[in-house]
Amino acid sequence: MKRALVAVPLAGALAATPAMAGGLFVPGYGSQGQPRAGAFVAKADDASALFYNPAGLAKQRGTSIHLGFNLLDFDQTYQRTGSYELPSDGEALPWTGDPYPEVSDNSTPAIGVGGFQGIPTFGLVTDLGGRSPVVLAVGLIAEHAFPEREYAENYQFEDPSTAPPPNRYDVIEQDVSVAFPSIGAGYRITPQIDVGVRLSWGFGGAKATQYLWGLRNYEEDVRYDGVFGADVHDNFIPAGSVGALYRPVDFIEIGAAYQTERSVHFKGDGTAVLGSRLAAPGGMPDFIVPELDAPRCAGGGTVTALKTCLNLTLPQTASLGARYILRDGAGGERGDVELDVVWEDWSAGSDIEVIVDGKSGLTNLPLQPALVRHGFQDTVSIRLGGAYGFDVGHNRLIARAGAAYDTAAAPESWTRLDIDGFARTTLGAGVAYETSSLRLELGGGVVLEGSREVADCNPTTDELGCPDPSPGGEQTPQADRVRPDPVQPLSGANNQVESPFNAGRYEQGYILLSLGATYLF
Numbered sequence: 001m002k003r004a005l006v007a008v009p010l011a012g013a014l015a016a017t018p019a020m021a022g023g024l025f026v027p028g029y030g031s032q033g034q035p036r037a038g039a040f041v042a043k044a045d046d047a048s049a050l051f052y053n054p055a056g057l058a059k060q061r062g063t064s065i066h067l068g069f070n071l072l073d074f075d076q077t078y079q080r081t082g083s084y085e086l087p088s089d090g091e092a093l094p095w096t097g098d099p100y101p102e103v104s105d106n107s108t109p110a111i112g113v114g115g116f117q118g119i120p121t122f123g124l125v126t127d128l129g130g131r132s133p134v135v136l137a138v139g140l141i142a143e144h145a146f147p148e149r150e151y152a153e154n155y156q157f158e159d160p161s162t163a164p165p166p167n168r169y170d171v172i173e174q175d176v177s178v179a180f181p182s183i184g185a186g187y188r189i190t191p192q193i194d195v196g197v198r199l200s201w202g203f204g205g206a207k208a209t210q211y212l213w214g215l216r217n218y219e220e221d222v223r224y225d226g227v228f229g230a231d232v233h234d235n236f237i238p239a240g241s242v243g244a245l246y247r248p249v250d251f252i253e254i255g256a257a258y259q260t261e262r263s264v265h266f267k268g269d270g271t272a273v274l275g276s277r278l279a280a281p282g283g284m285p286d287f288i289v290p291e292l293d294a295p296r297c298a299g300g301g302t303v304t305a306l307k308t309c310l311n312l313t314l315p316q317t318a319s320l321g322a323r324y325i326l327r328d329g330a331g332g333e334r335g336d337v338e339l340d341v342v343w344e345d346w347s348a349g350s351d352i353e354v355i356v357d358g359k360s361g362l363t364n365l366p367l368q369p370a371l372v373r374h375g376f377q378d379t380v381s382i383r384l385g386g387a388y389g390f391d392v393g394h395n396r397l398i399a400r401a402g403a404a405y406d407t408a409a410a411p412e413s414w415t416r417l418d419i420d421g422f423a424r425t426t427l428g429a430g431v432a433y434e435t436s437s438l439r440l441e442l443g444g445g446v447v448l449e450g451s452r453e454v455a456d457c458n459p460t461t462d463e464l465g466c467p468d469p470s471p472g473g474e475q476t477p478q479a480d481r482v483r484p485d486p487v488q489p490l491s492g493a494n495n496q497v498e499s500p501f502n503a504g505r506y507e508q509g510y511i512l513l514s515l516g517a518t519y520l521f
Contacts, residue, residue: 031516035430036385037402047123054196057186178204202237
């Protein structure tokens, strides 16, 4: 009897969570930070200090309210290498032999404008009228990221007239939103030293659809696939950061910040649909029912609402920056130039564990926990940015600009569509108009990522972690593989058959916009 098991990767279901570069995240959060390409660790003088460096709260005076909105538009295209293969039974399908088509992300984020993802910043900062030695802040922060994906939105599973999407084992659709309500405090220990802390309680949710192997399926016959859709959420994602600022002289300021890793435990419901050839010998189709006897996720559930858990860790980060301050004749700040270095611990958090409380309706075999692997490595980014103010009567016009480079989180052989692991160059610019009580900000930029060509596997060598699909052929041990495989819950997380699917040409990049307003009183 043929058996079928399903699970959902939901890879990339980690949108806006605080971190600052590499993997999923794009430099330049906030309406000051975006034009400076994220070079803001030492300056950090508005409510976005909650994100960059909470020690920056200590140098803010009075009370201010900040509202900002960043917009990201992500363009992603994939041309898979090769063509649709002849199914193992020798029965040609209408698309057998056709080259894989080029596909593009067509997502329209729920929060945003058109194809732009909207990312808000809100914060209230106050020194309680000068009565408190501690400057307090409360706000809402989110990550500068574009986790949305939408591929093959019109494809119907097993449609006999349409070829299945060539990227279906990677990602079909993702819709993610996460926000972090936060409180922070900054304290000036001496005129030269500030310290700060932030605590956040994150919450969010994700919806996704993913294809996987119901049975060993080297030919990628869609009739042996399973498709799973899930709707999951987590209402408690704790996070925190600490920071410090040091001013050895009047024109130099040095900032440092550390952010803890964050454990995300999404839980919710999922629905499984199995291919027509995942059936008993007599023709009875298999189906997935809840696992009630030995649940691994949450227990309970129904055939149309299987309990689904997704566990992942977002990386700890550390940042260090220094800026040179230009003073005017009265000793006020006229402009600055800042250089930052940011490290992110992506190697500790690139695998995503997926658990579904379900089992085969025909065999009672339970679904195994699955790992969605990305093979990420740690990233380092270098950011250079600054600003200069021009007097306009009693007010000031401020020009800002910046550039940044982030190393790649994903080695070339681990390139995927679901999470952006490319190296990137970010360019930003913007202006602000400042009065004694109001600052209005406008910025924009681009993130240049270019293209990657991932070579196809050669079964005669093992240097790329390619399989030999012949019976009894050698396969690379799971821990040594350097490419992603389709999720195969029948086999378990550490025993999946090797069959990389990611060869081809990838092209992608971002357009950035930012708006902000700060009212001081």
